[in-house]
Amino acid sequence: MEANPIPSQQRADILDVLRGFALFGVLMDNLFGFTGWGFLTDTDRQSLPTWPADGALALLEFTFINGKFFSLFSLLFGIGFAIQFLGNEKKGLDAHRIFYRRLFILLIIGILHLRFLWDGDILTLYAVLGFFLPLFRNWPDRKLLILSAALVLSPIIFDIFSIAFHYKNGAYFEMLAREVDKRTGLPTTDAYAKYLYNDGAGWAEWSNWKASGYLYRIAYLLDTNRLPKVFGMFILGFYAGRKMIHLHLESYTRIFRLLRKWGLIIGIPAAFCCTYFEIFQPHIPNPVGLAHTVFFALSVVPLCLAYTSIVCLHWIKHKDTSILRFLAPMGRMALTNYLMQTVLGISIFYGVGLGLGGNIGPSLYLPIGLLIYLFQVIFSNWWFSRFNFGPMEWIWRQLTYGKKIPLRKAVSF
Numbered sequence: 001m002e003a004n005p006i007p008s009q010q011r012a013d014i015l016d017v018l019r020g021f022a023l024f025g026v027l028m029d030n031l032f033g034f035t036g037w038g039f040l041t042d043t044d045r046q047s048l049p050t051w052p053a054d055g056a057l058a059l060l061e062f063t064f065i066n067g068k069f070f071s072l073f074s075l076l077f078g079i080g081f082a083i084q085f086l087g088n089e090k091k092g093l094d095a096h097r098i099f100y101r102r103l104f105i106l107l108i109i110g111i112l113h114l115r116f117l118w119d120g121d122i123l124t125l126y127a128v129l130g131f132f133l134p135l136f137r138n139w140p141d142r143k144l145l146i147l148s149a150a151l152v153l154s155p156i157i158f159d160i161f162s163i164a165f166h167y168k169n170g171a172y173f174e175m176l177a178r179e180v181d182k183r184t185g186l187p188t189t190d191a192y193a194k195y196l197y198n199d200g201a202g203w204a205e206w207s208n209w210k211a212s213g214y215l216y217r218i219a220y221l222l223d224t225n226r227l228p229k230v231f232g233m234f235i236l237g238f239y240a241g242r243k244m245i246h247l248h249l250e251s252y253t254r255i256f257r258l259l260r261k262w263g264l265i266i267g268i269p270a271a272f273c274c275t276y277f278e279i280f281q282p283h284i285p286n287p288v289g290l291a292h293t294v295f296f297a298l299s300v301v302p303l304c305l306a307y308t309s310i311v312c313l314h315w316i317k318h319k320d321t322s323i324l325r326f327l328a329p330m331g332r333m334a335l336t337n338y339l340m341q342t343v344l345g346i347s348i349f350y351g352v353g354l355g356l357g358g359n360i361g362p363s364l365y366l367p368i369g370l371l372i373y374l375f376q377v378i379f380s381n382w383w384f385s386r387f388n389f390g391p392m393e394w395i396w397r398q399l400t401y402g403k404k405i406p407l408r409k410a411v412s413f
Contacts, residue, residue: 011332012246014315017324019076019331020380021311024373025069027341028061028366033120034345035357035365039192045361054361061362062278063271064303067296070122071304074230077126078237079246081133086242096134102400103130109335109396118342119213123335125221129231136235144239151232152301155225159284159293166285170219177215184208197358201351223284225293233301249316256309256316263306270299329380333390337376344372 032038037045037058045051081099088095110123136144162168180186186208187195195205221227245252277292284290315322330337348368349357357365383390387407389397394407 013319013325013328014249014312015076015079015246016328016331017315018072018308018311019334020327020329020377021307021324021331022069022072022076023330023334023337023341023376025065026073026338027369027373028065029067029069030118030120030341030345031362031365031369032061034349035360036193036197036349037357037361037365039189039196040359044193044359048359048361050361050363053363057362057366059275059279061366063275067300068304068307071229071233071300072308073122074126074233075237075240075304075308077130078133078234078239079241080237081130081234082238082241085134085137098400099134100131102396103127105396105399106130109339109392113339113342114214114217116210117339117346119210119217121217123338125226125230129227129234132231133234133238136238141239141243144235148232148236148239151228151235153297154228154232155293156290156297158225158228159290162285163287163290168219168223168285169225170222173215173219173222177212177219180212180215181208184211186212193358197349197351197355201355203352206350206352229300233304249312253313253316256312259305260309260313263302263304263309267299267302267306270295271303274299326377326381329384330377332384333380333393335396336390336392337380339392340376341372348372 045054048054084102085095085099088098104127106123107127110121110125110127114121114124136147139147158169168174184207192209195201196209240246249256274292274295277289277295281288281292283292311324314324319325347353349355349365351358356368380390386409388394388409389405389407391407394405398405
């Protein structure tokens with residue numbers, strides 16, 4: 001049997017809706033970096049005319065959005081792996097070859113994205129970790145769930161060791177990054193906002209920034225124990241995909257209600273605590289930082305699953321009339337939209353573009369982010385009225401399957 005991408009009529013709309021929903025949170029999260037808000041000192045922030053509304057919005061964003069939608073993205077990646085890999089196995093195709101070729105192409109896209117565009121890239125991490133997923137394809141359900149929970153909670157153990165031996169996992173890569181900064185003349189953290197966003201910031205400053213950005217990214221991923229967290233959600237997603245929950249939502253209504261209830265009950269108080277320890281208390285390797293690690297584990301995944309369950313329960317009741325259907329096209333071209341968010345973020349906020357960042361807070365940049373998201377939803381719906389795949393998805397699939405795939409929809413008379 002010939003290998004082909006999944007036809008659009010065989011796609012599960014709920015998964016595309018969830019991908020489109022996840023992209024909203026991913027954008028809101030990344031605005032923290034796109035706009036330079038993360039580089040401003042407390043004094044700079046409090047001097048803005050939109051303070052203290054900025055402070056309140058930043059706290060709410062961190063509490064209810066930060067990390068939760070990236071976790072949902074990771075969950076959906078695992079589900080997608082199960083659908084594609086197991087589906088190809090059932091067809092008698094070489095599922096390993098197809099999957100690894102697909103991941104290798106994603107890795108190349110991610111590396112280019114990380115090195116030349118956005119140091120907050122997640123594609124490279126997903127591709128690298130994804131190579132290990134086939135090792136667990138035959139594990140029984142119970143072991144998969146135990147492994148997923150163990151991976152999500154494992155940062156607590158890792159950070160206990162960091163405290164005991166007073167080290168940071170990403171120290172080596174941070175040292176390399178600082179050495180690069182010395183050669184390029186990149187300023188200290190407190191000066192990033194002026195360096196990257198003021199009127200004089202151009203391609204030279206951008207090039208200096210990108211020279212070390214990927215090293216800081218690796219250091220950050222290691223310091224925050226992102227690898228086991230993400231892979232834990234991959235495994236949970238693989239479990240859900242293998243059970244084909246997306247095709248039988250009604251059968252899991254009780255589970256969704258329990259996840260919604262306990263996800264909110266556990267996740268919301270833990271999220272407020274996580275925000276407090278993230279913003280107002282010292283971090284690892286200071287012992288107090290362990291509280292943030294614990295509350296992160298108790299807030300991010302429970303709220304992610306609660307949000308997912310809320311969407312699924314709504315879909316069960318209203319899928320034929322739901323306004324969420326407008327998010328499905330955005331989710332169908334998730335890779336394109338994720339990369340588009342980077343391009344728009346750079347073009348609007350950085351000095352190499354319009355330079356609107358560097359001195360604005362959430363009161364201004366969140367509405368701009370909502371407009372960007374609304375544009376993407378409208379654009380995605382327009383695009384799929386004319387084409388079969390998103391532009392990046394089309395390229396990705398052709399490289400994966402090694403053949404030309406029609407992009408434009410056939411015109412019927």
